[in-house]
Amino acid sequence: MPHDNQSSNRQTSQQLPLVSISWDYQNAKLSPYQAKLLFNLAQSKGRIISAKVYYNAQCKDQVSVKDDLGNLGFNCVNVPCPLKNSADNQLIADCLEEIHSNISPDKIMLISGDGDFVKLVHNLQKLGKKAIIVAQKGNVKQKLKELADEFYFLDDLPQLTSDTNQPKIVSIVSQINCKEAIEYLIEAIKTASSQGKPTVFGRIDKLMRQRCDNYQGYLSISTDDGKKFKSFRACHQLGKVE
Structure with a gap:
């Protein structure tokens, strides 16, 4: 958080x-x-x-x-x-x-x-x-x-x-580490699900931007070794909620 x-x-x-x-x-x-x-x-x-x-x-x-x-x-x-x-x-x-x-x-x-x-x-x-x-x-x-x-x-x-x-x-692109991104991702997925909305990229991305100033798209997420994700899908899989 x-x-x-x-x-x-x-x-x-x-x-x-x-x-x-x-x-x-x-x-x-x-x-x-x-x-x-x-x-x-x-x-x-x-x-x-x-x-x-x-x-x-x-x-x-x-x-x-x-x-x-x-x-x-x-x-x-x-x-x-x-x-x-x-x-x-x-x-x-x-x-x-x-x-x-x-x-x-x-x-x-x-x-x-x-x-x-x-x-x-x-x-x-x-x-x-x-x-x-x-x-x-x-x-x-x-x-x-x-x-x-x-x-x-x-x-x-x-x-x-x-x-x-x-x-x-x-x-312009703020930085957020992988652990924080996953927390916000899970929160966004749960929010969308509770509203009966599909957890598609556009909606989840928007919810994450609303909840975290430092998140400005998947390019602003860095892994522990300093690398960046090549796509939103890679981060989404890490935070997948059953």
Whole structure:
């Protein structure tokens, strides 16, 4: 269970605004290097509590998203549906669900210039949240740009974030040892089971993030010999509850 020093860290970290990233990959395709700069920009706005990128693995130009961005700490949400706006609708639904969760972000960084998100931004602002829009030049709706509490062009990321004044991407990923991770994992599985919910990765991962500030995905878990897990499944097997 949490140690005393974790409680102290939680009090310090909660002084910062909580930031959530929602990325529409279809609208804004970035390289892993650009994604790192994006993380740095988000971290300059507060403490990142979630980072999701929505993509469709059925599209050839999006097949590598999970490998390229998953290792950077993004939660890659595959929406393999041929219907128009299916990924956008999933992003909107997840964003609103997160807003009403136990750990609600203060700022939502939306990576897209799609006009379909105008209503979402309106709703976020009505709920007292700040919307940060980051989009590519020449691919952003003017209304979305005007509504944003803060607006940035993806093309300007190198100037907005630099190695000299921003921490490396690895500093974003908190560290938690294997023993602690298993305790939180078991607690999350029991919680989901008691609620009659399936113990799938997305739900368990979310519950663990809510209960442990230092857990930021399986990449933040280290074994006794200092190594990291290559997948969430490996940790899940260690904490499997009968």
